[in-house]
């Protein structure tokens with residue numbers, strides 16, 4: 001285990017460190033509460049052994065501050081064992097109240113310290129597995145099951161936040177609505193399974209275009225999402241006006257270049273998309289209005305023959 005040992009006595013810390021190292025643990029020593037907090041912020045520890053009586057910030061205060069730092073990170077919890085010379089009942093209560101997990105007297109035999117450390121490390125391992133599983137669940141909840149793009153719910157949440165920032169900062173905000181052309185015909189003639197595969201290919205292509213625009217610094221922060229059915233959106237926060245047109249053109253070209261056969265898509269013979277590209281500079285009003293205007297442009301692109309974009 002990687003242990004943070006907080007003790008104001010160098011002599012005691014040296015002895016304890018030597019002991020813990022002889023059991024195979026890695027130990028970092030903090031001479032006071034502030035150093036402990038600094039080390040805690042800089043590195044991850046499996047366990048903290050915390051002295052109570054220390055000049056300046058005592059062990060209880062240090063623990064409270066560490067717990068409040070962990071409060072920003074869901075599921076984070078580093079086990080803390082208080083080590084002190086006076087194992088009174090009051091100390092025990094205060095230790096737990098401060099966010100400690102256990103309490104051990106300095107006079108306890110080594111085997112007791114070892115056993116407590118083992119129990120704490122089990123809890124820490126469990127918590128980190130839970131954190132991992134929780135992160136994966138969160139990610140799954142945000143992804144569209146078919147294409148792997150962000151789903152509508154996750155997109156809405158992100159958009160609300162980005163829109164608010166854009167309005168506050170008076171920054172531009174662009175939105176692209178992308179719709180596969182004559183997709184009902186595609187499903188009807190090639191089957192629903194092939195339709196699903198086509199949507200996946202379109203989604204991957206949109207993601208690639210977004211990645212490229214990110215990498216080129218053309219539109220940092222741009223991302224793609226599945227809006228619903230055969231409709232996708234690209235959100236472009238804070239890109240110079242005009243960038244949305246460039247990206248819309250790149251999308252129309254890139255999808256046609258996939259060369260997915262579609263004999264029932266007018267004369268194109270392959271899958272194409274239409275795009276409505278809307279930019280508001282600076283962003284103002286309601287974000288719903290952006291979606292409505294982008295939709296109107298998309299409709300115009302469809303009306304004007306498909307396989308093309310319309311932008312403001």
Ligand SMILES: Nc1nc2c(ncn2[C@@H]2O[C@H](COP(=O)(O)OP(=O)(O)OP(=O)(O)O)[C@@H](O)[C@H]2O)c(=O)[nH]1
Pocket residue numbers: 146179180181182183184185187191192193194195196199228229230302306
């Ligand atoms: N395979 C598959 N098809 C889907 C999915 N979601 C929506 N669709 C189909 O997408 C088709 C959309 O058809 P329409 O709204 O009529 O539009 P369109 O045929 O693309 O015509 P235009 O948009 O006017 O070019 C419908 O047939 C839906 O069943 C999906 O997840 N998988």
